[in-house]
Amino acid sequence: MTGRVTLYHWEPNANSGKPMLALVEKGVSFDSHYLDMLGFDHHRPAYLAINPEGTIPAMTHGGRVLTESTAIMEYVDEAFAGPPLMPADPVERWRVRWWMKFMDQWLAPSFSMIGWSVFVGPAMRQRDPAEIEAAIERIPLPERRTSWRKAVYGLFGEEEMAESRRRVALGIDLLEAELGKREWLASDGFSLADINGFNLAYGLPATRPEAVNDQQTPNLIRWLRAIYARPATRACWALGRTDMAKRLAVLEEQPA
Amino acid sequence: MNAILYHGEPNGPSLAVLAAAFETGVQVALRRIDLAAGERHGGIPGAQAPELDYSVEGEGPVLVVDGVAMTDSVFLACYLDDVAGGAILRPADPYARWQVMAWCRWLVERVAPAAAYLGTAAMPPRTVPVGIANADLAERWEQAVTGRCDAALLADSRAKTAAGVTRVEAQLADGRDWLFGAIGLADFETYGWLCGMAPLAAEALVGRPRTAAWLARVKAHPSVARALALATVPEPEKVWAPGPEINRWG
Numbered sequence: 292m293t294g295r296v297t298l299y300h301w302e303p304n305a306n307s308g309k310p311m312l313a314l315v316e317k318g319v320s321f322d323s324h325y326l327d328m329l330g331f332d333h334h335r336p337a338y339l340a341i342n343p344e345g346t347i348p349a350m351t352h353g354g355r356v357l358t359e360s361t362a363i364m365e366y367v368d369e370a371f372a373g374p375p376l377m378p379a380d381p382v383e384r385w386r387v388r389w390w391m392k393f394m395d396q397w398l399a400p401s402f403s404m405i406g407w408s409v410f411v412g413p414a415m416r417q418r419d420p421a422e423i424e425a426a427i428e429r430i431p432l433p434e435r436r437t438s439w440r441k442a443v444y445g446l447f448g449e450e451e452m453a454e455s456r457r458r459v460a461l462g463i464d465l466l467e468a469e470l471g472k473r474e475w476l477a478s479d480g481f482s483l484a485d486i487n488g489f490n491l492a493y494g495l496p497a498t499r500p501e502a503v504n505d506q507q508t509p510n511l512i513r514w515l516r517a518i519y520a521r522p523a524t525r526a527c528w529a530l531g532r533t534d535m536a537k538r539l540a541v542l543e544e545q546p547a
Numbered sequence: 548m549n550a551i552l553y554h555g556e557p558n559g560p561s562l563a564v565l566a567a568a569f570e571t572g573v574q575v576a577l578r579r580i581d582l583a584a585g586e587r588h589g590g591i592p593g594a595q596a597p598e599l600d601y602s603v604e605g606e607g608p609v610l611v612v613d614g615v616a617m618t619d620s621v622f623l624a625c626y627l628d629d630v631a632g633g634a635i636l637r638p639a640d641p642y643a644r645w646q647v648m649a650w651c652r653w654l655v656e657r658v659a660p661a662a663a664y665l666g667t668a669a670m671p672p673r674t675v676p677v678g679i680a681n682a683d684l685a686e687r688w689e690q691a692v693t694g695r696c697d698a699a700l701l702a703d704s705r706a707k708t709a710a711g712v713t714r715v716e717a718q719l720a721d722g723r724d725w726l727f728g729a730i731g732l733a734d735f736e737t738y739g740w741l742c743g744m745a746p747l748a749a750e751a752l753v754g755r756p757r758t759a760a761w762l763a764r765v766k767a768h769p770s771v772a773r774a775l776a777l778a779t780v781p782e783p784e785k786v787w788a789p790g791p792e793i794n795r796w797g
């Protein structure tokens with residue numbers, strides 16, 4: 292398959308950052324199309340023509356459109372030359388996929404709920420309510436309209452927030468334990484699981500310094516620093532436009 | 548390689564992995580466990596791993612290979628496919644493989660939780676097993692056993708099942724036999740979750756001739772028929788255990 296690669300993404304973070312970092316690690320040059328998620332760029336007709344679900348990221352390769360960040364990463368690894376980002380051993384390949392799903396579907400939604408309630412919601416409440424309501428009405432997926440409304444109007448329930456906090460704490464413990472078993476998260480070499488996990492966890496030392504630090508989570512911190520030190524990570528995070536990307540700075544510090 | 552597949556009755560994820568094993572021809576020893584009685588918890592000799600306790604799939608089959616306990620039916624099928632050379636259950640072309648993986652992601656995120664919810668509501672397990680490490684899975688067991696079903700979630704699950712069937716019908720609209728090229732992962736996984744839905748979400752299947760014909764074709768396919776023949780009950784599609792959770796974030 293030949294043709295230009297265009298990635299439609301937001302900040303190097305969560306789902307957007309996964310294919311971004313995979314492309315850079317792989318050495319694939321791509322056109323970066325930045326979408327301002329908090330400006331609702333991803334619900335405008337130009338982007339809905341590419342991804343009718345109105346979620347970020349999406350990638351085009353030649354005339355083909357791809358969505359679903361984790362599936363895009365596997366595609367990037369298979370469709371382009373460059374260093375392999377999946378192990379060769381079938382058990383290790385299974386483990387990479389297992390951890391990506393655990394992070395994508397069990398852990399990340401809890402990060403999102405907390406992030407949206409403390410960050411996205413308050414930011415939106417500074418803006419014209421009529422404009423925000425109109426923007427929410429344009430969201431194609433009904434589930435996402437619900438999430439946006441909960442964030443904007445502060446409607447997350449105490450029970451679901453507590454459950455999200457429980458999962459984040461447990462997720463940190465599970466990642467720490469797994470990273471105590473081997474250098475990289477799911478296989479002997481750097482893989483898509485590390486790219487995925489970094490995008491989820493890179494902000495933790497800055498946002499939860501009491502839980503994620505050299506003393507309590509030495510393996511998690513070691514791993515985050517090792518990924519941060521990779522040239523691809525630097526290049527990728529340079530594509531960020533907001534202060535979010537700055538949360539990486541704490542990884543510059545060396546262990547005490 | 549010493550591979551043992553601990554599987555439940557041929558329905559849902561157990562059916563998908565059994566069919567995948569037979570289709571690829573990878574040698575695995577089969578051990579039946581009662582997933583609906585919670586035998587996965589403590590019933591897999593020697594296996595202790597986060598991947599067993601925190602499988603997003605809930606109560607699915609477990610493949611133990613040389614002491615490593617692996618879970619999650621889509622990835623177990625990928626494993627079997629990788630062992631067999633990588634292109635029996637999925638197409639060889641990267642874009643066609645992306646289509647299959649993106650399909651399966653949608654299926655397990657939207658349709659599987661709905662099917663498992665409807666299934667356990669209709670056929671609740673008898674008791675909550677002891678030793679469930681994962682608190683949210685334990686809560687899903689608790690709800691299933693006590694029949695604390697939420698009317699809104701039941702309605703939502705029927706709607707999601709119907710949306711799933713709508714997508715299958717659309718995928719088959721050009722007259723193809725299988726969802727993506729040759730029969731494979733997407734067919735087995737989709738069939739596993741949908742084959743028991745007729746009595747539970749009848750309206751979802753009304754006026755869906757292509758889906759009905761596809762269901763019959765998959766059922767008659769040799770690897771699936773062989774998996775179904777392992778049933779120890781007359782209607783394995785009615786045996787359910789708590790599955791993946793209903794998406795808590797859009």
Ligand SMILES: N[C@@H](CCC(=O)N[C@@H](CS)C(=O)NCC(=O)O)C(=O)O
Nearest residue numbers: 305306307346347348359360361435
């Ligand atoms: N499963 C999809 C999820 C994509 C997704 O939800 N992306 C988030 C950003 S990380 C998004 O688009 N949020 C904005 C919205 O829902 O309006 C993937 O992995 O690509």
